[in-house]
Amino acid sequence: MFMNRCLFLPFVVLLLLSCSSPKKETQKQPSQEQPASVLNRPSFSSDSAFSFVKQQCEFGPRVPNTSAHDNCAEYLVEKLKSYGLIVTTQKYTATAYDQTVLNGTNIIGQLHHEMDKRIVLFSHWDSRHVCDNDNLENRNKPVMGANDGASGVAVLLEVARQLQIEKDSVGVDIVFLDLEDYGQPSFETDEKKDTWCLGAQYLARNPYYDKRPRKGILLDMVGASSPYFGFDQISLNYAESLLQEVWSAAHSLGYTTSFIPNVSGAVLDDHYYINTLAAIPTIDIIDYNQNRGFPSTWHTINDTPDNIDKKTLQMVGEVLLRVLREK
Ligand SMILES: [Zn+2]
Numbered sequence: 001m002f003m004n005r006c007l008f009l010p011f012v013v014l015l016l017l018s019c020s021s022p023k024k025e026t027q028k029q030p031s032q033e034q035p036a037s038v039l040n041r042p043s044f045s046s047d048s049a050f051s052f053v054k055q056q057c058e059f060g061p062r063v064p065n066t067s068a069h070d071n072c073a074e075y076l077v078e079k080l081k082s083y084g085l086i087v088t089t090q091k092y093t094a095t096a097y098d099q100t101v102l103n104g105t106n107i108i109g110q111l112h113h114e115m116d117k118r119i120v121l122f123s124h125w126d127s128r129h130v131c132d133n134d135n136l137e138n139r140n141k142p143v144m145g146a147n148d149g150a151s152g153v154a155v156l157l158e159v160a161r162q163l164q165i166e167k168d169s170v171g172v173d174i175v176f177l178d179l180e181d182y183g184q185p186s187f188e189t190d191e192k193k194d195t196w197c198l199g200a201q202y203l204a205r206n207p208y209y210d211k212r213p214r215k216g217i218l219l220d221m222v223g224a225s226s227p228y229f230g231f232d233q234i235s236l237n238y239a240e241s242l243l244q245e246v247w248s249a250a251h252s253l254g255y256t257t258s259f260i261p262n263v264s265g266a267v268l269d270d271h272y273y274i275n276t277l278a279a280i281p282t283i284d285i286i287d288y289n290q291n292r293g294f295p296s297t298w299h300t301i302n303d304t305p306d307n308i309d310k311k312t313l314q315m316v317g318e319v320l321l322r323v324l325r326e327k
Helices: 005-018 023-028 046-058 067-082 146-165 198-205 233-252 270-277 310-325
Strands: 086-095 101-111 118-124 171-177 215-220 229-232 259-265 282-286
Touching: 046 067, 046 146, 046 310, 067 086, 067 101, 067 146, 086 198, 101 146, 101 198, 118 146, 118 198, 118 270, 146 171, 146 215, 146 310, 171 198, 198 270, 215 233, 215 270, 215 310, 229 233, 229 282, 233 259, 233 270, 233 282, 233 310, 270 282
Parallel strands: 118 171, 118 215, 215 282, 229 259
Antiparallel strands: 086 101, 101 171
């Protein structure tokens, strides 16, 4: 499953070379030399995106089988409808690692349903039932999921709002996946297979579309300060050209210190099942590297809105809009 790193090196060199132009300096002091790609920065409001993070968290942790989860689902459906998307839901049950029967809802919004050429954007909207990366005292508490869940959804809601405002959009499907984060805790020793990403597994086995998206982008944990968005190995294996395209778009906007064109590790996330079961080439923009792992608030009680950095929401939103505009 893992690609030989040596095969990958020429591309790294290419991107590093392409980043050697003084884009960061020109970004601070706009001048006539500034590349048009930086000047024509996509319109994206991080204030708006941050308000979407807070609104989700105000329901409480969106743990499956709770009223917070039900209420947030309604909110997300209405939000997408208010931006002119055609919204459908997939409701299903799935059995968790501990035999809990979970009620799941995947929420699908489609913009320009008539267009054949489509791209799908994913994020999971549920939050984890346990803080199993925290100390013993907090381990049975649910995760608020401001970063792990709400941040990706918030960026996609703001993207939807912007696409509605601007006219020349492509066909876009926005899919909020459920039941991503109810997987088996890491401290359990009898490891079970496929306990994470239950909503993505359902969606991949039960396609929602009549016009199949050509590619997909998953957002997960896109709200912490100083993010490290590297090349996830699974994304590289299944959708290398899209990875190049997205990281190039990020670099054209000057985000060279956050979008790092190096392999950051392999993350088993929703995109794994979209790639392997639905065969839609899909990448994961996720804050992770194999040296420091996920952001420090990951699966702890500190994954709250006060630890969200609007600058990170802004950069990811701009990158997505740049990629969509270039379609
Ligand atoms: Zn998680």
